Structure formats: structure tokens, C-alpha cells
Amino acid sequence: MIFLELVLQNFGPYAGRQVINLDPRSEENPRPIILLGGMNGGGKTTLMDAIRLALYGQRAQCSTRGNLSYSDFLTQCVNSKTDPLKDTRIELVFEHIENDEPIKYRIVRFWTKNLKDGKDTLGILGDDDTWPVDSLVNIWDEYIENLLPLGISNLFLFDGEQVKELAEQETPPPVVVDAIRGLLGLELADRLAVDLDILVNRKLKEVGNSKDLANLEEIETRLTQQQEDYQTTEEKLETLKNQVEELEQKQQEAFDKFISEGGKIAAERNQLELQQDTKTVEIEQVRQSMCELAADVLPLALIPNLLTQVQTQGEKEFRHQQVQISKDLLIERDQRLLTWLNQVEISPIQVEKIQSFLVQDVDSLYANTIQIEAPWLLADDEILSQLDNLIYHLQNTKLSAKEKLAILKNKEEEIHTLERQVQTAAAPEDYTKLRQAIEAAQNKVVQAKANYETIRRRLAELENIIAKSKKELSEYTVKNIKHKNSEHIITSAAKVQDTLKIFREKLTLRKLNKLEEEVKNCFLYLLHKSDLVHRITIDTKTFSLSLYDLNGKPVPKHRLSAGEKQLLAIAFLWGLAKVSGHRLPVAIDTPLGRLDSSHRSNLVERYFPSASHQVILLSTDTEIGKNEVETLRENEAIAREYLLKYDSATRQTTIQPGYFW
Numbered sequence: 001m002i003f004l005e006l007v008l009q010n011f012g013p014y015a016g017r018q019v020i021n022l023d024p025r026s027e028e029n030p031r032p033i034i035l036l037g038g039m040n041g042g043g044k045t046t047l048m049d050a051i052r053l054a055l056y057g058q059r060a061q062c063s064t065r066g067n068l069s070y071s072d073f074l075t076q077c078v079n080s081k082t083d084p085l086k087d088t089r090i091e092l093v094f095e096h097i098e099n100d101e102p103i104k105y106r107i108v109r110f111w112t113k114n115l116k117d118g119k120d121t122l123g124i125l126g127d128d129d130t131w132p133v134d135s136l137v138n139i140w141d142e143y144i145e146n147l148l149p150l151g152i153s154n155l156f157l158f159d160g161e162q163v164k165e166l167a168e169q170e171t172p173p174p175v176v177v178d179a180i181r182g183l184l185g186l187e188l189a190d191r192l193a194v195d196l197d198i199l200v201n202r203k204l205k206e207v208g209n210s211k212d213l214a215n216l217e218e219i220e221t222r223l224t225q226q227q228e229d230y231q232t233t234e235e236k237l238e239t240l241k242n243q244v245e246e247l248e249q250k251q252q253e254a255f256d257k258f259i260s261e262g263g264k265i266a267a268e269r270n271q272l273e274l275q276q277d278t279k280t281v282e283i284e285q286v287r288q289s290m291c292e293l294a295a296d297v298l299p300l301a302l303i304p305n306l307l308t309q310v311q312t313q314g315e316k317e318f319r320h321q322q323v324q325i326s327k328d329l330l331i332e333r334d335q336r337l338l339t340w341l342n343q344v345e346i347s348p349i350q351v352e353k354i355q356s357f358l359v360q361d362v363d364s365l366y367a368n369t370i371q372i373e374a375p376w377l378l379a380d381d382e383i384l385s386q387l388d389n390l391i392y393h394l395q396n397t398k399l400s401a402k403e404k405l406a407i408l409k410n411k412e413e414e415i416h417t418l419e420r421q422v423q424t425a426a427a428p429e430d431y432t433k434l435r436q437a438i439e440a441a442q443n444k445v446v447q448a449k450a451n452y453e454t455i456r457r458r459l460a461e462l463e464n465i466i467a468k469s470k471k472e473l474s475e476y477t478v479k480n481i482k483h484k485n486s487e488h489i490i491t492s493a494a495k496v497q498d499t500l501k502i503f504r505e506k507l508t509l510r511k512l513n514k515l516e517e518e519v520k521n522c523f524l525y526l527l528h529k530s531d532l533v534h535r536i537t538i539d540t541k542t543f544s545l546s547l548y549d550l551n552g553k554p555v556p557k558h559r560l561s562a563g564e565k566q567l568l569a570i571a572f573l574w575g576l577a578k579v580s581g582h583r584l585p586v587a588i589d590t591p592l593g594r595l596d597s598s599h600r601s602n603l604v605e606r607y608f609p610s611a612s613h614q615v616i617l618l619s620t621d622t623e624i625g626k627n628e629v630e631t632l633r634e635n636e637a638i639a640r641e642y643l644l645k646y647d648s649a650t651r652q653t654t655i656q657p658g659y660f661w
Contacts, residue, residue, distance in 0.1 A: 038644030151182025
């Protein structure tokens with residue numbers, strides 16, 4: 001299937017008739033990408049809605065429809081400057097293969113602002129755009145379901161918000177779950193199960209007597225009411241869930257305001273002031289201790305040079321005294337030696353020579369110790385010892401004084417910090433308002449959560465009641481309806497339901513295994529870290545993804561970066577599209593989101609040219625920028641380029657050839 005042309009006439013911001021050629025084929029090599037650029041609010045999403053609306057009409061899942069009825073939505077889509085009597089029109093031309101032959105159809109939907117019967121008019125034109133194919137108009141919904149089923153259309157027509165939602169949630173959003181179920185054929189199995197229940201109930205009515213029929217109808221009526229109550233309660237529960245999330249957000253905002261405007265510090269004011277008093281006492285104690293040091297030997301630290309000079313002089317004079325004593329002792333010994341020599345038989349000449357030697361020897365020994373200046377300190381041993389002790393004690397005192405001075409500085413800085421904190425505290429009246437705002441927000445959250453829990457319990461009760469009613473209906477059937485043929489149908493239907501359940505499980509496992517492999521291959525192909533994931537599994541009930549590394553250990557999803565999560569989401573959608581077996585165009589609105597440069601490059605170079613034989617990209621100038629578009633052009637991947645030019649003055653968009661660059 002290939003989209004060939006899209007025509008918009010007075011649709012959304014597109015005034016007048018504007019035509020977009022979407023055919024990617026050319027005489028040269030085929031280029032899959034149709035690139036449409038536009039700023040936010042310029043009409044990109046409107047183009048995607050136009051394609052969906054053309055294909056599915058009232059069933060279209062358009063992003064701007066919300067809870068609007070179909071007639072209100074169509075009225076909303078009419079260009080604001082259009083004459084109410086003029087047509088608003090969408091035309092989509094596509095080509096697909098039927099009986100091995102290419103067939104073209106033009107889908108035409110048109111309406112005016114004053115809707116007729118609250119809906120549009122559908123027309124299907126054939127190859128020559130002249131003769132309508134009325135037979136297709138009546139069965140168009142069934143026909144398009146065979147080409148591009150609505151259930152899986154979101155795998156081929158999706159936007160960046162869908163990728164973002166899929167990337168951030170642990171389990172896929174409902175729109176993707178529906179697509180998976182349609183892809184796996186689970187919708188058919190569920191529909192068959194419902195049809196079997198309808199068949200059994202119909203047979204029960206046919207064969208039961210009047211009393212049985214009345215009982216059956218009573219049970220069915222009760223069951224229908226219970227199911228309606230369940231649906232209503234479920235919707236109310238979803239509303240309360242959203243309300244709880246909004247109130248929690250407001251509570252967080254109130255708490256942030258409480259912190260930023262000094263409420264938290266105001267609540268701790270007494271404690272901070274107590275800490276100030278404690279620090280002040282500690283500072284006073286340190287100062288008192290420093291005063292005691294100053295009253296001792298610490299002032300002598302002001303004359304360290306004089307103390308050193310005195311100590312050096314004392315040591316010098318003490319050494320001189322020691323040398324003088326030893327010299328006197330040697331002279332006395334020499335005198336005794338000379339006296340003895342005079343008594344023995346030694347000539348006077350020899351004695352004189354010995355005496356001369358001894359005098360010279362003593363003079364040479366003490367020549368270096370002769371004191372040039374006269375001693376002036378005249379300190380004895382005890383005084384010098386006291387001086388040494390004083391200097392040693394002074395060094396310790398200086399170290400202690402430095403430590404206490406550092407402690408004093410730190411304490412004063414702590415007091416200044418506490419003072420600044422106290423100064424930033426909110427005033428008492430402001431603190432009261434901030435605290436009341438937080439308490440009010442907390443009370444609302446508590447009340448909303450209580451309401452949510454009450455409704456949740458009610459929902460569980462209804463679920464049990466419905467199960468009980470179904471069981472009652474089943475038991476009533478078995479006990480009271482004995483008609484042979486109908487009993488056979490009822491019994492067989494139960495067996496078919498069991499078989500259908502087993503078939504559904506096996507079908508799910510078989511197709512999910514193939515899907516897991518495709519998603520893994522797509523993810524590794526897009527990712528620049530090929531060793532991050534070795535295996536991907538998909539839960540058979542929730543369809544949530546689980547990642548495992550080479551060692552078989554789980555890779556938590558929160559470990560992935562925001563860009564890696566988006567690539568995983570795109571790989572999931574890509575894998576689903578591949579497994580579907582449908583050769584269909586892919587349209588992507590705001591495709592790149594929060595991807596970093598490397599992931600963006602992988603997506604541009606690997607995914608866009610390979611996603612399908614036709615890829616329609618709707619992008620802003622920041623998503624597919626100058627570098628990305630040049631890469632796509634160099635790779636010959638772009639077939640056509642358009643620019644959605646939005647005029648804010650007229651609030652109209654025109655479609656022009658070319659891109660931003």
C-alpha cells in the first residue's frame with residue numbers, strides 16, 4: 001500500500017485547496033522518505049489527523065478529538081475563515097495490489113459547518129477519478145480493515161508523544177496494547193468467546209420454559225446492570241486517579257514553595273537559635289582558654305629572636321667554661337710532668353724542649369675555642385636548663401594557641417551561617433500561610449486517596465458480584481435446562497471456551513517469541529551500544545518489556561538513558577510493524593524527541609530509510625535539523641520535501657515545496 005496524494009480543503013489551518021504529492025517513487029532509485037517541516041502549532045498533527053480521518057471516518061483515533069462527538073469534531077476541523085456554506089474536504093489517494101494488479105482509490109470525505117445528519121459524506125473514486133465505486137462506500141469499514149486494520153494502525157501512524165509515553169511507562173499504553181492484541185489475533189479469540197456466550201444464552205432462552213425464561217432474563221438483566229455499574233465505577237476510578245496525581249503535584253508545589261520561601265527554616269527557628277547560643281558559649285570558652293595562654297608564656301612568642309640569641313649565647317659561654325676547665329687541667333698535668341722530669345736524670349735542654357712542646361700543644365688544641373668577646377650572660381647550668389624548658393613549653397603553647405584560634409574561627413563561621421539561615425526564615429504570618437497551604441494540600445491528597453480507595457474496593461466488590469452472577473447463570477443453565485440439543489451446545493461451548501483459552505495462550509507465546517526477536521534486533525540495530533542487551537522478553541499478560549544482558553541478568557529499565565528508552569520504544573513499534581506482515585506506509589509526527597546526537601544519528605541513518613517503503617516524516621526544525629536533513633539527502637533517502645508555512649497573523653498554513661534549509 002502506498003499513499004499517493006493528500007488533498008486538504010478548508011481543513012484546520014489549511015485554507016482553500018492544498019495538494020501534497022506523497023508518491024515516493026521516481027524514475028531513478030526509489031527514495032522512501034516524504035519530509036514535511038513545520039513549527040509547533042503549524043499543522044503537522046492536523047495532517048496526521050487528516051490521514052486517519054480519511055481512512056476511518058467516525059472510528060478515527062484523532063489526537064485533537066478528545067471526548068468530542070463526531071459531529072462536534074468535524075465542526076471543529078472546519079477552517080475558521082471558511083464560509084459556512086462551503087465544503088470542508090479531505091481526499092486521500094492510495095494504491096495497493098488486488099489480484100496481482102495495482103489498484104488506485106481516492107477516498108473523499110466532505111462536509112460543511114452546518115452538518116447534515118451530524119456526519120460527513122463519503123465517496124470512493126476509482127482509477128480515473130471519475131466514476132464512484134458505490135459498492136465500496138457501503139462496506140468501506142470492512143474493506144479498510146483488510147488493508148490497514150484500525151487496531152494496528154497506530155503501529156504505522158504514530159507520533160512522538162506516543163513514543164514518549166511508551167518509553168516512560170513500564171507497561172505499554174492502551175493504544176499499543178490494542179495494536180498488539182490485534183496483531184496477535186487475540187481480538188478474534190475474545191470476540192469468539194463473547195459470541196459463544198451469546199449463543200449459549202440464546203439457546204437457553206429457546207429451550208427454557210416460561211419460568212426458566214423469566215429467571216434467565218432476570219439474571220441477564222441483573223448481570224447487564226452490574227456490568228454497566230462496573231464500567232461506570234471504572235471510569236470514576238480513572239478520574240479519581242488523575243485527580244490524585246494532580247493534587248499530589250499541587251502538594252509538591254506547595255512544599256517547594258514552603259522550602260524556597262523560608263518556611264522550613266522558620267519551623268526550625270528555635271532549634272537554630274539554640275544552636276547559636278550553644279556556639280556562643282563554646283566561643284566564650286575558647287576565648288577564655290586563649291586568655292589563660294596569654295597570661296602564661298605566650299607573650300614571649302613576640303620575641304623569638306631574642307630568646308634564640310640568649311639560648312645560643314648561653315650555650316657558647318657554657319662550652320667556653322668547659323674548655324677553660326679542661327685547659328687548666330691539662331696545664332696542671334703538664335706542670336706535674338715537668339716537675340717529675342726535673343727530678344729524673346734528663347738534661348735541662350730536653351726538659352725545655354718538652355715544656356715548649358706541651359705549651360704549643362695546648363695552644364693548638366684550644367686555638368679555635370678562644371673567646372673573642374667577653375662573656376656577658378654568665379648563666380649557670382640550672383638557668384640554661386630552665387631556658388630550654390621555657391622555649392620548649394613556648395612552642396607547645398603556640399601550637400595550642402593556633403588550634404584554638406582555628407576553632408574560634410570555625411565557631412564564628414558557624415554562627416554566621418546560623419544567623420544567615422535565621423534571616424532567610426519566613427516571617428511568622430508568612431510561615432503560618434505557607435504551613436496552612438501545605439496542610440490543605442495534604443488534606444486534599446489524603447481525602448482524594450481515601451475516595452480512590454473506596455471506589456477501588458467498590459470495583460473489586462462489583463467484580464466479585466459479576467463473577468457470582470455469571471456462575472449463577474452457568475449453574476442455572478446446567479441444573480434447569482435439560483433439552484438434549486441445547487445441552488449439547490452448552491456443554492460443547494464450555495469445551496470450546498477451554499480450548500479457545502489454550503489456543504489463545506499458545507498463539508500468544510508463538511507470536512510473542514517472534515516479536516521478541518524482532519524487537520531485540522531492531523533495538524540493537526538502532527543502538528550504538530551493542531553489548532547492552534542480549535535478550536528481550538515480553539510479558540504475555542501486560543506486554544511489558546524485560547531486558548537481559550549477556551550473563552542473563554535483568555537490565556533495569558531505569559538504567560537506560562531517556563534517549564535509549566525512546567529507541568527501545570521505536571524498536572518495539574518497528575518490531576510490531578514487521579511481525580504484522582502488512583506492507584504499509586509509516587507516518588511519524590515529531591519523530592526525534594529527547595534523543596542525544598548519537599541516538600539521533602542512528603535513527604536518521606538506520607531507521608527512517610528502513611522503516612518502510614514509504615515514510616512520511618512530520619518534523620520541526622530542531623528535530624530534523626540541518627545536519628540530519630543533509631545526511632538524509634546525501635544518502636538519497638528523501639523523495640520529496642515540503643514546508644508548512646504558518647502565518648500567525650491570519651492563523652493559516654500554506655504548503656510550500658522545500659524544507660527549512
